[in-house]
Amino acid sequence: MAFLNEEELESKIKELSGEILKIRSEIESREKEREGLRNELNRVREELSA
Amino acid sequence: MINQLNSKRAELKGVKDEIARLRKNRDDIVSTLKQLKDRRLELLNRIKELIDRVRKYRELMKMINDLVGGKPVDKDKLKELIDKLEFEHEISPTDPEKEWEFFRTIQQLERELNAAEVLSRIKEYISRDSQEIEKMRKERMELGQQMRDLYSNALANIKAQIQELRKKRESIVNEIIQLKSKRDSLKARRDELKKAILSKSAEIKELRARLRELNDELNKYQLLLAAARKSKNLAIKRQEEARIKEELRRRAEEGLQKLMRGGERVSLNDLLGLESDEDNEK
Numbered sequence: 001m002a003f004l005n006e007e008e009l010e011s012k013i014k015e016l017s018g019e020i021l022k023i024r025s026e027i028e029s030r031e032k033e034r035e036g037l038r039n040e041l042n043r044v045r046e047e048l049s050a
Numbered sequence: 051m052i053n054q055l056n057s058k059r060a061e062l063k064g065v066k067d068e069i070a071r072l073r074k075n076r077d078d079i080v081s082t083l084k085q086l087k088d089r090r091l092e093l094l095n096r097i098k099e100l101i102d103r104v105r106k107y108r109e110l111m112k113m114i115n116d117l118v119g120g121k122p123v124d125k126d127k128l129k130e131l132i133d134k135l136e137f138e139h140e141i142s143p144t145d146p147e148k149e150w151e152f153f154r155t156i157q158q159l160e161r162e163l164n165a166a167e168v169l170s171r172i173k174e175y176i177s178r179d180s181q182e183i184e185k186m187r188k189e190r191m192e193l194g195q196q197m198r199d200l201y202s203n204a205l206a207n208i209k210a211q212i213q214e215l216r217k218k219r220e221s222i223v224n225e226i227i228q229l230k231s232k233r234d235s236l237k238a239r240r241d242e243l244k245k246a247i248l249s250k251s252a253e254i255k256e257l258r259a260r261l262r263e264l265n266d267e268l269n270k271y272q273l274l275l276a277a278a279r280k281s282k283n284l285a286i287k288r289q290e291e292a293r294i295k296e297e298l299r300r301r302a303e304e305g306l307q308k309l310m311r312g313g314e315r316v317s318l319n320d321l322l323g324l325e326s327d328e329d330n331e332k
Contacts (some may be wrong), residue, residue, distance in 0.1 A: 006275060006282070009274055013272060020264045020268065023257055023261045023264060026257055027254055034247055034250040038247060044236050044239050044240045048052060048233065048236050048237065050051055
């Protein structure tokens, strides 16, 4: 890794924090989608065994 | 869906069993009808036989009547007549010509008596056969009525029930087909959802791995930043210490020069390069 000064480090940290927030948001979004799919799967299973 | 299918299958089995039971009843009735029909045919053949026999008896009677001259024959009167002639013959004087005539007459009368007895027996046969024919005709009629009753009541009723159950069976089969189709669609949807969930879980796993990498990287840069700040603060502190040290050295030198010039009052603090108490209090 090339030597970075304080400003460059702060900039990098800011950039990484932004990316982390974005990834967390994506994970949350996909978890919601998966939860929706699981709910639908439960409904389908209930209907199948009814 | 599965419970509904099982319920419909059980219902279908019930209907099939009921149809099988009714079919057996129908077959039993058809078998009975066939037996009755056979019995009627048997009776008809027997009636025909007896009618033919009666016809032959009547022909025989006609022939015998013709033989005895077509006269109506009365057995009792003939017997009475023969007895009378025999009595008269016994009490009459013997005459060869009359004897011969008596003999011929008696012979004729006995032939007629024999014929009358045969005719009487034939009449008995005809009567017996006619009664049997009548009895069999009655039985045939009763059998016919029994067959009509069986056909129009029991058999027609069973056929109607079977027809109704067949419609019901068809309806249940259609329902089962629809339920199976719906079940297959649901199974396909279930499989799709399972795949989609697995795919989503894989994406989430990948994103979490990426998140861990980013967090590690962030920690690293945060450590580097902390180290850089610490290093900078240390440099500032060292500069400050150097500046203070220089200041002390400069004051100590000024104090020493004052002492060497003489006459000027120099405090120990001046000599040590430290500020006086008054200065500190200021």
